Amino acid sequence: xxxxxxxxxxxxxxxxxxxxxxxxxxxxxxxxxxxxxxxxxxxxxxxxxxxxxxxxxxxxxxxxxxxxxxxxxxxxxxxxxxxxxxxxxxxxxxxxxxxxxxxxxxxxxxxxxxxxxxxxxxxxxxxxxxxxxxxxxxxxxxxxxxxxxxxxxxxxxxxxxxxxxxxxxxxxxxxxxxxxxxxxxxxxxxxxxxxxxxxxxxxxxxxx
Numbered sequence: 001x002x003x004x005x006x007x008x009x010x011x012x013x014x015x016x017x018x019x020x021x022x023x024x025x026x027x028x029x030x031x032x033x034x035x036x037x038x039x040x041x042x043x044x045x046x047x048x049x050x051x052x053x054x055x056x057x058x059x060x061x062x063x064x065x066x067x068x069x070x071x072x073x074x075x076x077x078x079x080x081x082x083x084x085x086x087x088x089x090x091x092x093x094x095x096x097x098x099x100x101x102x103x104x105x106x107x108x109x110x111x112x113x114x115x116x117x118x119x120x121x122x123x124x125x126x127x128x129x130x131x132x133x134x135x136x137x138x139x140x141x142x143x144x145x146x147x148x149x150x151x152x153x154x155x156x157x158x159x160x161x162x163x164x165x166x167x168x169x170x171x172x173x174x175x176x177x178x179x180x181x182x183x184x185x186x187x188x189x190x191x192x193x194x195x196x197x198x199x200x201x202x203x204x205x206x207x208x
Contacts, residue, residue, distance in 0.1 A: 018056045020046045022067050030108035034064055034115040065129060068116045071109060072133040076140055078102045083144035095144075096196045100189050103172055107183055110176050134169065141165040154200060164200060171195040 024046035028037050039060055043053050057063040082098035120126040142165035145154065158164040172192060179188040 014056065017048065017052050021048065021053060021056060021063065022070060025063055025067050026071075026108070026112060029064065029067070029115065030111045033111070034119060064116070064119075065126070067112065069129075069133070071112070072137075075103065076133070076137045079137060080140040080144075083140065092200050093197060096193055096200070100193045100196065103192070107179065107185065110180055114180065138165045138169050141168050158199070167199050168196060171199060
């Protein structure tokens with residue numbers, strides 16, 4: 001029994017250590033960029049030794065991928081939750097409000113995500129990981145639009161719910177590029193809201 005208790009404490013402590021390393025890495029990567037950060041800098045920011053780092057991650061790349069997965073999974077879950085609020089009928093303007101409030105988290109996340117995108121563009125294995133997470137987000141959006149298909153008509157130019165979901169993700173990607181440059185989160189949120197409303201309705205807020 002004592003051994004089990006000790007094991008539980010060790011596991012919890014390791015989980016806390018991992019979480020602190022990920023939080024510290026997020027701040028350091030956002031400030032300096034992937035490829036310009038050392039393991040020592042992450043350890044210093046987290047208040048741990050290299051030993052603590054290597055007990056959780058084999059390489060800095062592995063930590064970076066874990067950080068991206070953690071944040072991307074959270075966003076996909078939040079988007080799915082925001083889209084599930086309405087009943088069978090889809091209130092497009094209300095859903096757009098909720099989704100835009102969730103997608104545009106902060107500039108630091110976009111900096112880290114952009115670093116990951118550039119890294120993925122040069123490494124097929126990393127690209128597959130990124131595509132899997134983007135697909136999860138797209139499926140969450142497409143699934144919600146498909147469930148409302150009998151009650152909410154999307155503009156014909158988008159094709160089906162899958163096409164509409166691709167358009168939503170593309171609009172988000174475009175707006176975030178501008179956000180990275182001007183750092184104006186409120187303007188980006190308002191612009192994304194306008195784009196998504198125009199995409200998913202006839203432009204007046206009424207589904208096509």
